[in-house]
Amino acid sequence: MRGQIRIRSVLCKSCGLCIEACPKGSIRISKQMNANSYFPAEFQKGQECTGCGLCAIVCPEAIIEVYREK
Amino acid sequence: MKSEEKVLLRGSEAIGEAALRAGCRCYFGYPITPQNELPEYMARRMAEIPGTVFLQSESELAGINMVFGASVTGTRVMTSSSSPGISLMQEGISYLAACELPAVIVNIIRGGPGLGNIAPAQSDYFQATRGGGHGDYRCIVLAPAYLQEAVDLTYHAFDQADEYRIPVIIVGDGMMGQMMEPVVLPPFREQLPKKDWAIRGAGGGPSRFLRSLLLDVHVLEAHNWKLHRKYERIRRREVRFDEYETHDAELVIVAYGTAARIARGAVKRLREKGMKVGLFRPVTLWPFPEEALRDLAARVGRFFVFEFSTGQMVEDVRLALEGSRHIDFYGRPGGVVITPMELSRIVGRKYHALQQEART
Amino acid sequence: MKQVIGRPRLLKEVPFHYCPGCGHSVIHRLVAEVIDELGVRDRAIGIPPCGCAVLAYYYLDVDMVEAAHGRGTAVATGMKRCLPDRIIFTYQGDGDLAAIGTAELIHCANRGEQITTIFVNNGVYGMTGGQMAPTTLLGQKTTTTPAGRQAGNDGPPIKLVEFLSFLERTAYLARGSVHNAREIQRTKKYIREAFQTQMENKGFSMVEILSPCPSNWKLSPVESCRWIEQVMKQNFPLGVVKDWRGQPS
Numbered sequence: 001m002r003g004q005i006r007i008r009s010v011l012c013k014s015c016g017l018c019i020e021a022c023p024k025g026s027i028r029i030s031k032q033m034n035a036n037s038y039f040p041a042e043f044q045k046g047q048e049c050t051g052c053g054l055c056a057i058v059c060p061e062a063i064i065e066v067y068r069e070k
Numbered sequence: 071m072k073s074e075e076k077v078l079l080r081g082s083e084a085i086g087e088a089a090l091r092a093g094c095r096c097y098f099g100y101p102i103t104p105q106n107e108l109p110e111y112m113a114r115r116m117a118e119i120p121g122t123v124f125l126q127s128e129s130e131l132a133g134i135n136m137v138f139g140a141s142v143t144g145t146r147v148m149t150s151s152s153s154p155g156i157s158l159m160q161e162g163i164s165y166l167a168a169c170e171l172p173a174v175i176v177n178i179i180r181g182g183p184g185l186g187n188i189a190p191a192q193s194d195y196f197q198a199t200r201g202g203g204h205g206d207y208r209c210i211v212l213a214p215a216y217l218q219e220a221v222d223l224t225y226h227a228f229d230q231a232d233e234y235r236i237p238v239i240i241v242g243d244g245m246m247g248q249m250m251e252p253v254v255l256p257p258f259r260e261q262l263p264k265k266d267w268a269i270r271g272a273g274g275g276p277s278r279f280l281r282s283l284l285l286d287v288h289v290l291e292a293h294n295w296k297l298h299r300k301y302e303r304i305r306r307r308e309v310r311f312d313e314y315e316t317h318d319a320e321l322v323i324v325a326y327g328t329a330a331r332i333a334r335g336a337v338k339r340l341r342e343k344g345m346k347v348g349l350f351r352p353v354t355l356w357p358f359p360e361e362a363l364r365d366l367a368a369r370v371g372r373f374f375v376f377e378f379s380t381g382q383m384v385e386d387v388r389l390a391l392e393g394s395r396h397i398d399f400y401g402r403p404g405g406v407v408i409t410p411m412e413l414s415r416i417v418g419r420k421y422h423a424l425q426q427e428a429r430t
Numbered sequence: 431m432k433q434v435i436g437r438p439r440l441l442k443e444v445p446f447h448y449c450p451g452c453g454h455s456v457i458h459r460l461v462a463e464v465i466d467e468l469g470v471r472d473r474a475i476g477i478p479p480c481g482c483a484v485l486a487y488y489y490l491d492v493d494m495v496e497a498a499h500g501r502g503t504a505v506a507t508g509m510k511r512c513l514p515d516r517i518i519f520t521y522q523g524d525g526d527l528a529a530i531g532t533a534e535l536i537h538c539a540n541r542g543e544q545i546t547t548i549f550v551n552n553g554v555y556g557m558t559g560g561q562m563a564p565t566t567l568l569g570q571k572t573t574t575t576p577a578g579r580q581a582g583n584d585g586p587p588i589k590l591v592e593f594l595s596f597l598e599r600t601a602y603l604a605r606g607s608v609h610n611a612r613e614i615q616r617t618k619k620y621i622r623e624a625f626q627t628q629m630e631n632k633g634f635s636m637v638e639i640l641s642p643c644p645s646n647w648k649l650s651p652v653e654s655c656r657w658i659e660q661v662m663k664q665n666f667p668l669g670v671v672k673d674w675r676g677q678p679s
Contacts, residue, residue, distance in 0.1 A: 004431055013450035015644075015651035021611055038450070056435040057611040060455035060651075061446055067431035096512060123511045127504070128537040135501040135534070139508020142495050147508070165498050269493045271473040271516050279487035281496035 001069075003051020005043055008063040012040030018055035018064060024048045027055060076252040081242065082107035084217045084253050085176060088224035089148050090115060093259040094174070096123045096147040098136035102155045103188040104244030105178035109150065130155035134162030134175075141171040142280060144268030146228050150176035153194050154185065156202070163237050164203030167297070168282035170267075172231035174224070175209075176240045178247050181405035189405020190243035190328060195382035198239050199356040206294050208301045210238045210308060211355040213326040217251035219353070225256045232263050234304055241355065243378070245328050245407065301357075310353035311362050315341060319348030321372040321421050324363070324387050326352045328407070329376050335410025336417055345421050355383070360390035367395050372424055374417055375399045378407065396424070438462040440471055440491040447485060451651020453641025454483050456608040457550060460618045461521070462490055468625055474517040475509060477502040479526035482556040486521055500531025503538035506545045517628055519546040524563040525555045528588050532564075535594075542599025542633040546624045549590060549636055552643040553662065560646035564588045567665055572646070591638045591671045601633030601674035605666060607640035609658035613668065620670065632674045640666055 005027075007018075012034060018041050019027045026047035034040045043049070051068030079087065086108050089097075097112040109126065116122040123140075127133035133149050140147040151159065156177045166173050179194045181187040196202075198211045210230055214220035220242065227238040269280050284290035312330075315337055316322055325333040330351040340347040350366055350373075352359050367373070373395055375384040384399045391397065400416055402408060437443075440462035446455045465474050471492055478486035480499035487494035497505040502520035510518045520527075527535055527549050538545065554572055555561040561574040565587045569578040579587075591603040602624050606617025617639055624635035640662055642654035649657060 011445050015451035017451060017651050017655065020652045020655070051431075051434060053435045054611045057614050058456070060448065060450070060452055062437045062441055062455065062459045064435070065433060065437075066435035068434045069431050096508070098508065125507070125511065128533060131501070132504040132507075132534050132537065135498065135504035136508035136511075138497070138501075139495075139505035139510075140512045141508075142505075143509055143512040145512040161498055162501070169496075269475060269495050270513060271475055272491075272493050273472045277471075277491045277493050279494040279496070281487065281494075283484060283496060 001049055003049040004067040005049060005055060006065040007041055007043065009040040009042065010034050010036065011061050011063045012038055013061060014038040014040060015060060017058040017060065021054040021058045023052060023054065024050065074254060076254055078250055078252050079217065080107060080250050081217055081220060081246040081248060083111045084221050085224050086111040086115060087255055088221040089174065090119060091256050091258045092225045092228040093146045093262045094148050094228060095121060095145050096140040097149065098125050098127045098133040099149045099151060100127050100130045100133050100155060102152045104180060105150050105152050105247055107247060108176065130158040134159035137173050138162055138166055138171060141166065141173050142269050144265035144270065146262065148174040148176065150178065152178045152180045153182050156194065156197065160203035163209065164205050164207060165282060166237045167207035167209065168205060169280055170235035172235055173237045174227045174231055174240065175237055176242065179241055179243045181403065187405050188244060190245045190407055191378045191403065191405050192243065192327060192329060193379040193382065193403055194241065195355060195379065198241055207297060208356055210236055210304060212238065212240045213353060213355050214240070214242065215327050215330045215351060217249065218253045220246065221253050221255060230308065234300060241327065243328050305357040308354060309357050309359045309362065311359035312351040312353060314349040314351070316348035316350060316366060316370070318346055319370055320346040321374055321424065322348045322350050322366060322370050323374045323376055323417060324350045325376040326355060326383065329378055332408065332410050332413055333376050336414035339410060339414040340418055340421070343418070345418060347417060347421060358386045358390065363387065363390045367391050372396045374420060376413065377401045379403050438466060440466045442489055442491050444488050446489065448482065449645045451642055451644040451654060453552060453608045454550060456614060457548065457639055457641060458486060458489050460621055461548060464618060464622045464625055465492060468622065468629070470517045473515065474519065477505055477520040479522040481523035481526055483521060483523065483550065500526050501534060502526065503531060503547065504534040507538055507543050510543055510545050517625060519548060521548045523550050524552065524565045528564040528590055539594050539600045539634040540597045544628050544631050545634065546628045547636040548621065549638040550641045551638050551666065552641040554643055554646045556643050556646055567662065587665060589666060591636060594636065595672045599633045600672060602627040602635035603672040604670040605638040605668050607658055607663060607668055609640065609642060609655035627674060
């Protein structure tokens with residue numbers, strides 16, 4: 001996989017913008033509520049990530065870290 | 071102009087020059103009669119002094135906020151206006167007080183309310199001493215009566231503003247702005263106080279912010295009490311007043327500013343006629359010299375308050391004396407200015423009436 | 431793998447209080463990134479608005495000074511005149527800048543004050559609960575235009591960047607948006623160019639930014655972004671309106 005993301009779920013407000021932005025459709029809303037009573041976004045295991053960074057660019061909370069193969 | 075040399079200056083120029091010598095580096099203001107000579111003087115003079123900023127703002131509202139901005143950086147700054155313009159500045163003054171920012175604001179009072187006229191008045195006493203803007207705050211309010219006093223008070227106002235981190239309001243009127251008297255100018259201040267609280271960019275350290283929004287009620291309460299304690303300190307230390315012929319007076323006129331000049335002339339005339347009249351002249355309108363007035367009331371039974379308004383300072387006189395003395399009031403609003411002769415007749419009549427009353 | 435995107439250094443580790451999908455959070459991030467990339471954190475001073483972003487000083491790691499509603503550009507003028515080498519910027523909403531603060535804005539821009547204004551346009555008054563803003567669209571329903579804004583009563587929406595372009599000493603004026611990744615990146619470039627305008631003392635700079643307000647628009651964050659794409663940006667065209675580098679010398 002060329003890329004990887006890490007979402008700081010506790011701060012996610014479930015706005016859904018990263019889900020909309022991901023060109024691979026790899027992000028979804030978790031069924032597990034976070035401590036702030038939101039259902040955070042989560043990367044679906046097994047889905048593809050190219051490390052494009054679009055999710056992080058649109059994330060209002062600035063809580064997505066993006067990693068890419070060198 | 072060397073210090074210790076007497077120069078003949080117009081009131082507005084004297085105030086402006088004193089400010090510059092006190093280290094005032096910025097002037098922001100908007101033209102309004104009868105104080106235009108002050109910004110005009112500042113414009114001319116500041117062009118001669120490097121490192122100063124003169125900017126005519128687009129309104130008094132903008133002007134007071136430019137003052138706020140300059141003050142935040144730790145710069146000595148002033149503005150001036152007249153009554154309606156000072157009304158526009160009230161929001162800004164509240165913010166200055168809340169953020170504990172120093173500034174000097176000159177109000178050359180004119181007839182009001184509303185557009186009023188451009189003649190001299192003292193109808194902004196409430197506005198200056200009772201806040202004017204919203205919230206629980208005070209400004210130091212200074213009322214010079216003579217140009218030398220205006221010079222000295224203006225020069226010192228910048229120190230007071232910095233020491234207490236408070237807006238200082240200097241009130242005058244069009245007569246004072248226009249009159250010419252010889253004054254001795256103070257020297258240019260070389261050393262200005264350091265201001266650690268100023269916001270000038272984080273400069274390699276942690277970032278800081280200055281604000282007056284304190285959403286937590288307990289935090290805002292604490293801030294208000296902190297301001298209150300500062301004001302109490304100022305009340306104890308900064309009162310200024312003057313007395314004339316009060317040592318054996320049976321009736322004392324209470325007046326400030328131009329009204330006090332006229333009252334002094336009236337007292338002279340009445341004394342010549344053998345009447346035991348004196349003058350108590352507050353120089354700080356806030357903090358009001360209530361203790362000194364009460365001390366005077368220990369031996370004087372009758373007070374006569376004279377203002378160019380329908381009666382504003384008279385309320386502070388009544389508050390200070392708590393109804394313990396006979397207090398009369400004579401006022402002329404709207405810019406009407408009477409002569410010492412006219413005032414002496416009015417006070418003289420009252421003096422005689424009170425003597426009659428005392429005999430019966 | 432190496433990290434290519436992370437939380438900007440100049441955003442403090444404080445969770446945003448903004449609503450889910452609010453554009454302010456994105457714009458704060460862009461401002462933080464630009465200030466860091468330009469290396470001006472130590473001499474930057476920001477002035478937040480009265481509005482939802484009043485607490486911007488909790489998030490941006492630069493010195494900040496709170497101003498009265500609408501007065502940011504006047505406060506910035508006072509500051510910049512005293513500290514000409516600092517990077518002074520205001521961050522203002524549509525009430526702060528396009529209503530109560532417009533006179534101060536016009537004169538600050540006319541004088542060509544060397545400051546930068548970030549203008550967040552979300553077409554409503556957010557903090558106070560969704561009333562009409564000067565930038566509310568005709569027909570748009572708000573709490574004070576329940577039947578939709580009427581030109582006859584309220585006038586049409588104001589296009590501030592175009593309005594200011596007539597003033598000689600405005601050097602850089604652009605309108606961006608944060609409703610999708612492409613526009614976010616473009617807007618970051620506008621913000622950088624605006625700050626660079628100030629750094630090179632070329633005159634007044636402003637970036638207006640269309641921003642979603644899902645709470646008051648009563649749309650989901652994704653729908654809000656769609657609304658900007660399909661409706662709002664037709665009324666507020668995106669792009670650079672004035673750029674001093676394109677002016678003849």
